[in-house]
Amino acid sequence: MSGNKEEEDPRINGIKTKIRVVPDFPKKGIMFQDITTVLLDPKAFKDTIDLFVERYRDKNISVVAGIEARGFIFGPPIALAIGAKFVPLRKPKKLPGETIFEEYELEYGNDRLEMHIGAVEAGDRALVVDDLIATGGTLCAAINLLERVGAEVVECACVIELPDLKGRQRLKGKPLCMLVEYR
């Protein structure tokens, strides 16, 4: 499948209407896409997960990597439904065991994403999950971490895409599946 929006599915609109846009958060000019309101609607939340599960269940995915913290909300239900491991990708110093890290750029300065050594094995087929893709910097770091340990990143999956920020182009050629666009 190409990594495109599930345009036909009637569940998408139900999800989209539940996303709350909060202006000027975290700073002026940013229209923040708040998914917490989707989580308050059991049907919308379930539909979100179902749409991803239906897409990935027959793709032999062995790892779902979720990006802290909102990727922890969507990743585990998908992992459980498709029988994959869930691997949290975290900010520095949160994971207690031995880790590898990947740096990525912020608007000002850098940040790091970490993964436990041994969580993912060479040959694992992985999905990367986050609530939203903006510039794609965090997802790119996630892809790098997984590839460094020999996993194959099959796709990135996000509820929301901000296409104007062109994050899709920063995914090292990996496809992106998203449900809702916000322009």
Place this chain on the structure above:
Amino acid sequence: MQTIISPLLVSHRLSLAPPVPRLLNNYHHRAPTSIRLSSHRSTNSLRLFSSTVVAAAAAAAAASRDSEMATEDVQDPRIAKIASSIRVIPDFPKPGIMFQDITTLLLDTEAFKDTIALFVERYKDKDISVVAGVEARGFIFGPPIALAIGAKFVPMRKPKKLPGKVISEEYSLEYGTDKIEMHVGAVEPGERAIIIDDLIATGGTLAAAIRLLERVGVKIVECACVIELPELKGKDKLGETPLFVLVSSA
């Protein structure tokens, strides 16, 4: 949207959740002498028993709070696998602390599935409309439970993460304080909630979460964690709210 301060906090001293069927969740098991936890061995044995407390009369509840359920039934066979999938990391985040790492549980698809199933079985017929999960590891366990029982999931977060209007509750750390926040309007008075986190240590965070939900008139049916560190007596901070855990690590 307004914050509703419950004038009826005292009423929470009265009977809360209906008694839980003992068969499912109470068990008493002698600790194995060694646990296979990948390459990290805990020097402490992992005791496996449920800390379920039925909050009947307040006095009886206080007395029974620290006692194991003596009679018991065979431990649910899924518990041993869950316990053995947890990795203990010595001296994290600082010397002397044996950190209970659930990320290895998440790598074991059976153990993760069983963990969720044990909670879902317990809560699915209890009219729970809210599953509140404490950032960040509560976000891993809470949503699958919420989805399975048809409840909302409400993230309880560190300061400044939630974008909308929030209410906050402060709690003590070893040095200083921290805050936990929830969106205004996420929950409504009269809703029945469970609060999920991966582990209860001192109970400070869970106690703050309870206070936050109670302030808006929500009834907390139970706190549910994968792991308890009983020596830290976190249960004692939860007031009348019962605690349910799968694994107790002494």
